[in-house]
Amino acid sequence: MSSGEYEELNALYNYTNGLVEGYANLQENLTGGELAAQIKSNIEQQQGNISNTQSKIEAKDKELQRKMQRSVMQQREIEYKKKLINTRNRMLELSQEKNIYKTKVIYTLLATVVALVLILLGSYVMFSK
Numbered sequence: 001m002s003s004g005e006y007e008e009l010n011a012l013y014n015y016t017n018g019l020v021e022g023y024a025n026l027q028e029n030l031t032g033g034e035l036a037a038q039i040k041s042n043i044e045q046q047q048g049n050i051s052n053t054q055s056k057i058e059a060k061d062k063e064l065q066r067k068m069q070r071s072v073m074q075q076r077e078i079e080y081k082k083k084l085i086n087t088r089n090r091m092l093e094l095s096q097e098k099n100i101y102k103t104k105v106i107y108t109l110l111a112t113v114v115a116l117v118l119i120l121l122g123s124y125v126m127f128s129k
Helices: 003-029 033-128
Strands: none
Touching: 003 033
């Protein structure tokens, strides 16, 4: 709730209390019923205004609570997705490391085979003369 709504509610409350006190004083001092009825209707109107303002404040409070719960749920989702992304990044790094290792093994084997072929070819050329 905003401070403006509280101030408005407080002003209405003070105004209503002033009307009640004025009504009580007028009943003691005056015998005429018309003025008292007018003040009574003003008081009832102000009480209705206070009631409306209070219901608006309660509705706003419920809306803010819903938004807060939604925000908390979204924060949890974001944290979960961050953890999931970090896990998948690590899995990708491990996969790339395994691929690099396998590539090195394949190149080493290929170099060994080429070296053996060259040795065999060299020995064939030397012994065939």
